[in-house]
Amino acid sequence: MRNFKLTIEYDGTEFHGWQSQTNAPRTIQGEMEKVLSRIFKKPRVVLVGSGRTDRGVHARGQVAHFLSETDMPADEIGRALNFNLPPDITIHKVEEVSLRFHAQLSAKSKTYQYTILNRSYPSALDRRTMYYFPRRLDLALMQAEATLLVGTIDFSSFANSDPSRKGDAVRTVSRLDITRDADRIFITITADGFLYKMVRNIAGTLIEVGAGRFPPGSLKTILERRDRSAAGLAVPPWGLCLQEVVY
Numbered sequence: 001m002r003n004f005k006l007t008i009e010y011d012g013t014e015f016h017g018w019q020s021q022t023n024a025p026r027t028i029q030g031e032m033e034k035v036l037s038r039i040f041k042k043p044r045v046v047l048v049g050s051g052r053t054d055r056g057v058h059a060r061g062q063v064a065h066f067l068s069e070t071d072m073p074a075d076e077i078g079r080a081l082n083f084n085l086p087p088d089i090t091i092h093k094v095e096e097v098s099l100r101f102h103a104q105l106s107a108k109s110k111t112y113q114y115t116i117l118n119r120s121y122p123s124a125l126d127r128r129t130m131y132y133f134p135r136r137l138d139l140a141l142m143q144a145e146a147t148l149l150v151g152t153i154d155f156s157s158f159a160n161s162d163p164s165r166k167g168d169a170v171r172t173v174s175r176l177d178i179t180r181d182a183d184r185i186f187i188t189i190t191a192d193g194f195l196y197k198m199v200r201n202i203a204g205t206l207i208e209v210g211a212g213r214f215p216p217g218s219l220k221t222i223l224e225r226r227d228r229s230a231a232g233l234a235v236p237p238w239g240l241c242l243q244e245v246v247y
Helices: 028-040 074-084 139-149 198-210 218-225
Strands: 002-010 058-068 089-097 109-117 151-154 170-181 184-191 240-246
Touching: 002 028, 002 074, 028 058, 028 074, 028 089, 074 089, 109 198, 139 170, 139 198, 139 218, 170 198, 184 198, 198 218, 198 240
Parallel strands: 058 240
Antiparallel strands: 002 058, 002 089, 109 184, 109 240, 151 170, 170 184
């Protein structure tokens, strides 16, 4: 038995998220497992991802693994996958790893980036990967408030409820950068794990801070409330991208 680690890029626009679902017509895991089953001539090859991305969310560095009793070299598996997968999924790398490696349980941190198009008119070409927000945003204020979200914190105020995802709401955010490049604003967050819709809720709240809907000092109060209704609205999924998983 051999263990293969995959680094995956995908455009999540036409997918119902990462995880295979009984009633969902198209998921990234489902598409990839179908192709792996054809390559290895098995009824099913189980692909385990580093975590779920929601419907419409993209990835540049999603990681997954699968087990197989095969003699096929890792690079040949990568070529076979890219030949057979639809164009909105691409495999960057396939590498053989220890049987102890687990894409989800071995992960130490993940980095997500949310991209905002901040100008007076939208984009036809980038509408699938950026959230268009036409009002002026105070970047300095957003950056100042974001510092309160770095550390080991209870993020209950930024978590949507999900019965299938249990556990406490404490996570360690090691990085939260907000940068601007011309008319694009990037919110980049690295943490040891993320709650359901946590990044989209944080990004939405920081946008409301930058737009003046929340006054300076609001983030402290929002965190102390530990109540999702205290924070801002979630931004749409298409601006979000899983950048990297570190092991």
